[in-house]
Amino acid sequence: MSTVDLSAKIPNNVDLGQDKRLLRALEQWQPNYLGWWREMGPDGFQEKDVWLRTAVGVDALGWAQFDYVRMPDYRWGIFLADPVKERTIGFGDGYGQPAWGVVPGEHRNTLRRLIVTQGDTEPASVEQQRRLGTSAPSLYDLRNLFQVNVEEGRHLWAMVYLLHSYFGRDGREEAEELLQRRSGSPDKPRILGAFNQPIDNWLDFFMFTMFTDRDGKYQLLALAESGFDPLSRTTRFMLTEEAHHMFVGETGVERIVQRTAELTKLDPNGDVRRQGGIPLEVIQRHLNLWFALSLDLFGGEVSSNAASFFAAGLKGRYREESYEDHLALDQHYRMSVVRDGRVEEEEVPLRTAMNEVLRDGYVEDCQRGVDRWNRRLEEAGLSERLRLPSKRFHRRIGMYADLPFDPDGRLVERGEWERRKGEWLPGEDDRALVASLQKPVREPGRIANWLARPARGIKGLPFEYEYVRLD
Numbered sequence: 001m002s003t004v005d006l007s008a009k010i011p012n013n014v015d016l017g018q019d020k021r022l023l024r025a026l027e028q029w030q031p032n033y034l035g036w037w038r039e040m041g042p043d044g045f046q047e048k049d050v051w052l053r054t055a056v057g058v059d060a061l062g063w064a065q066f067d068y069v070r071m072p073d074y075r076w077g078i079f080l081a082d083p084v085k086e087r088t089i090g091f092g093d094g095y096g097q098p099a100w101g102v103v104p105g106e107h108r109n110t111l112r113r114l115i116v117t118q119g120d121t122e123p124a125s126v127e128q129q130r131r132l133g134t135s136a137p138s139l140y141d142l143r144n145l146f147q148v149n150v151e152e153g154r155h156l157w158a159m160v161y162l163l164h165s166y167f168g169r170d171g172r173e174e175a176e177e178l179l180q181r182r183s184g185s186p187d188k189p190r191i192l193g194a195f196n197q198p199i200d201n202w203l204d205f206f207m208f209t210m211f212t213d214r215d216g217k218y219q220l221l222a223l224a225e226s227g228f229d230p231l232s233r234t235t236r237f238m239l240t241e242e243a244h245h246m247f248v249g250e251t252g253v254e255r256i257v258q259r260t261a262e263l264t265k266l267d268p269n270g271d272v273r274r275q276g277g278i279p280l281e282v283i284q285r286h287l288n289l290w291f292a293l294s295l296d297l298f299g300g301e302v303s304s305n306a307a308s309f310f311a312a313g314l315k316g317r318y319r320e321e322s323y324e325d326h327l328a329l330d331q332h333y334r335m336s337v338v339r340d341g342r343v344e345e346e347e348v349p350l351r352t353a354m355n356e357v358l359r360d361g362y363v364e365d366c367q368r369g370v371d372r373w374n375r376r377l378e379e380a381g382l383s384e385r386l387r388l389p390s391k392r393f394h395r396r397i398g399m400y401a402d403l404p405f406d407p408d409g410r411l412v413e414r415g416e417w418e419r420r421k422g423e424w425l426p427g428e429d430d431r432a433l434v435a436s437l438q439k440p441v442r443e444p445g446r447i448a449n450w451l452a453r454p455a456r457g458i459k460g461l462p463f464e465y466e467y468v469r470l471d
C-alpha cells in the first residue's frame with residue numbers, strides 16, 4: 001500500500017516531495033484555490049467547525065477520518081488508488097497492451113479535454129450550492145452539504161494534479177481556468193448545462209445529488225477503465241467519496257417522500273400542502289427535470305466521439321470486465337431513433353452507442369433508487385408512486401433534443417406539450433411553494449417540518465449531535 005504524506009503542505013500519496021517542479025506548481029496553485037474557495041465556497045459558514053470526514057489514506061481504514069474542522073482548513077490533498085500490477089488496457093483497439101503511465105502524444109488533446117470537462121463539474125457544483133447553508137433543514141443536513149462541498153473541492157484537486165503532472169504548460173493554464181469560470185455566469189459559464197443551474201433549495205439539492213452526482217459516478221466509472229493509468233487510479237479513489245454524495249441525494253428525497261406520506265395521512269383531507277409538506281406531484285416534477293438534465297450529461301445517443309474514445313482506450317464501459325467482447329467491433333445496439341416525426345427502432349454499431357450503453361447502466365441505478373422511495377409510499381399505505389420519465393422527455397442534447405416527447409416517451413403535438421408542461425416540469429407555483437419552506441433549522445436534534453429525520457446519524461453518532469458548531 002502507498003504511504004500518505006500528511007505533514008506536507010499538500011497531503012498526498014504520490015511522492016509529491018520527489019518532484020520539485022510539480023510540487024512548486026501545485027503550491028502556487030494552492031492559494032488561488034483557497035481564494036476561490038473563500039469567494040465561491042459555502043456562504044457564511046467558513047469559520048464554523050464542521051464534523052467532517054477527511055481522507056488520510058486510500059485503504060479501507062484510512063480514507064475516512066472524522067473530526068471538527070473549519071472548511072478552509074480542510075486537508076485537500078492528492079490521493080490515487082493503489083496501482084494494479086501490470087495493468088493492461090481493457091478494451092478498444094489497444095486491448096491487452098500495457099496501460100500508459102504517460103500521455104500518448106496522439107491522445108493528448110482528447111485526454112486533456114476529458115479531464116478538464118470532468119474537473120469543471122467539481123467546483124461548479126460547489127458554486128451552485130453555495131447559498132444552501134442558510135436554509136438547511138437540520139444540522140445533520142447542513143453537515144452533509146459541507147461534506148459534499150469539500151469533497152467536490154478535492155475532486156478538483158484530483159483533476160488539477162493530472163493537468164499539472166502530465167500536460168505541461170497548457171495543463172497549468174487549464175488548471176487556472178478551472179478557477180476562473182463561474183456557474184451560471186453569462187460570459188464565463190461552466191462547461192456543462194446542468195452545472196449552470198442555480199440550486200437554491202433543498203429539493204433541488206437532493207435531486208442534484210441523486211441524479212447529477214450519479215451521472216458523475218458513471219463518468220468516473222468509465223474513466224476508471226481508461227488506458228491512461230493515472231486517470232484510472234485518480235477516478236477510482238474519487239468514486240469512494242462520490243458514494244456519499246449519492247447517499248445524501250437518495251436518502252434526502254426518501255426522507256421528503258416519507259414525510260410527505262406522514263403529513264398526507266395527518267391531514268383530514270389528505271392535503272399535504274396545508275400541513276406544510278411537499279406534494280408528491282411537485283416532487284415528481286423536480287425528479288423529471290433533474291433526470292432529464294442529468295441524462296443530457298452523457299452526450300448524444302449516437303456519437304463518433306464516444307466511438308473514438310472507446311477505440312483509443314481512453315474511456316471504457318461501466319464494468320468493462322463484465323463483458324466478453326472488449327473490442328465491440330461487429331456488435332450492434334438497438335435504439336429508438338426519430339425519423340420524419342416517428343419513432344423507429346434501429347440498429348447502430350455498438351461503438352457509436354457507448355454513451356447510450358453507459359446511460360442504460362445509469363438509468364437502471366436511478367430506478368433502484370426510485371423503487372426504494374416507492375417502498376416508503378407503499379409502507380405508508382398510499383397508492384401513488386414516483387417514476388422515472390422516458391429517456392426522451394425534455395432532452396436538450398442528442399437525437400431527442402427539443403422534440404415534444406411526453407414523460408411516457410410519446411411524441412405529442414407541440415401545442416399539447418406547451419399546454420401540459422406544467423404537469424410535467426416545476427412551474428412558478430412549485431418554486432414558490434418549495435421556496436416558502438426553505439427556513440433554516442439550527443438547533444441540534446430539530447428538523448424542518450417537510451423532511452423526515454434520517455434513520456441514523458453520521459458514523460454512529462445520533463441525529464441530535466452538533467454536527468456544525470454555529471457559535
Ligand SMILES: [Fe+2]
Pocket residue numbers: 122151152155216242
Ligand atoms: Fe465530484
Ligand SMILES: [Fe+2]
Pocket residue numbers: 152213216242245
Ligand atoms: Fe459528487
